[in-house]
Every structure is written in structure tokens, then in C-alpha cells.
Amino acid sequence: MRNVILIVFLLCTAATIAQDETSKLKWLTNLEQAQKIAKKKKQPILMYMTGSDWCAPCKMLKEDFFESDEFFTRSKDMVLVMIDRPRRVDILSEKQLAYNKEVIAKYNKENTFPKILILNSNGKEKAKISGYSSLRDTSNHFAFLDKNTK
Incomplete structure (x- = not known):
């Protein structure tokens, strides 16, 4: 019995x-x-x-895509930038929120969330994808990475 408990504990710890x-x-x-x-x-x-x-699709995309092992592995070949536009004023500093609004005004004129952009090192947009399906299928997002990050 001890061995079974030990094995279960080790598996839970590894996960x-x-x-x-x-x-x-x-x-x-x-x-x-x-x-x-x-x-x-x-x-x-x-x-x-x-x-x-506030953005339900953003929360789902974070959970399904960005928190996946597959994305974690692929992220090592990219520089990641998150630009947040929360409604609650206590999440970001005023300075960060003002900066984020400037970046959004330049790169997200449509004001669509979630939005993922691939940029070169000069900040030039190479590709973008917006939204996330309530079906929670990340295949389009991984295909987007495959096509635009090689």
C-alpha cells in the first residue's frame, strides 16, 4: 500500500x-x-x-494555447510581448496602461481581442490573427505559428 501511495504522490508531483x-x-x-x-x-x-x-476568448486562449506544453516549447524561438488592456485600474500601473494604449492604437486599430501579431525585430508586422473560437480549437493558432515563425 505504501508503494502505491508513493507512486501516486510522485506522479502528482511530476504533473x-x-x-x-x-x-x-x-x-x-x-x-x-x-x-x-x-x-x-x-x-x-x-x-x-x-x-x-474582461475578454472571455482571451482567457480561454491563454488557458488552451499559451499555457500548453506545445506553446511553451515553441516559445523558446520567439520573443514574447504581452500588451494588456484591462478594465480594472488596479491591474497595471498608469504608466504601463498608457504605454499599452499607444501600442494598441498603432497595431490594433480594429480594437479586436485577443489578437496575436508576429513582428520582425524592427516592429514591422509580418502576420496577425484575431479572435478565438468558443470550440476551443487551437489548431488555427498553431498553424499560424508554423506559417509565420520559421
Whole structure:
């Protein structure tokens, strides 16, 4: 019986550690900083625009796509930038919110959320994808990465 309990404990611990790894994505919040890193590493920039506290599709996409092991693995070949536009004023500093609004005004004139853009190291847009289906199918988003990050 002890062996069974020990095995179950070890399996649960391993699953928790694997899940913690995917939550350790290195999201930047400044596009200019991301551009410097992208130039140095010769990698594309993935910019994710979200309404973290009000946008239901954003929350689902975060859970299904960004928190997946597959995305975690692929993220090592990109510089990640998250631009959040929350409704609650206590989530971001006033300075960060003002910066995010400027970036959104430049790259998301349609004001659609969620939105993912692939940029080169100079900030030039190469590709974009908007929205997320309530069917929670991430295949379009992974196909988008395959097509635009190689």
C-alpha cells in the first residue's frame, strides 16, 4: 500500500512541476525592449494583445494555447510581448496602461481581442490573427505559428 501511495504522490508531483514550467513563459511588456532582444537573438516577436480581466476568448486562449506544453516549447524561438488592456485600474500601473494604449492604437486599430501579431525585430508586422473560437480549437493558432515563425 505504501508503494502505491508513493507512486501516486510522485506522479502528482511530476504533473505539477510540468504545469509550473508552462506558466513560466517570459512575457515582456515593452515592445522596444523586445525589439532589442529580437535583434540580438535574431528571433521574431510574438505580440499578444489581451483584455485579461474582461475578454472571455482571451482567457480561454491563454488557458488552451499559451499555457500548453506545445506553446511553451515553441516559445523558446520567439520573443514574447504581452500588451494588456484591462478594465480594472488596479491591474497595471498608469504608466504601463498608457504605454499599452499607444501600442494598441498603432497595431490594433480594429480594437479586436485577443489578437496575436508576429513582428520582425524592427516592429514591422509580418502576420496577425484575431479572435478565438468558443470550440476551443487551437489548431488555427498553431498553424499560424508554423506559417509565420520559421
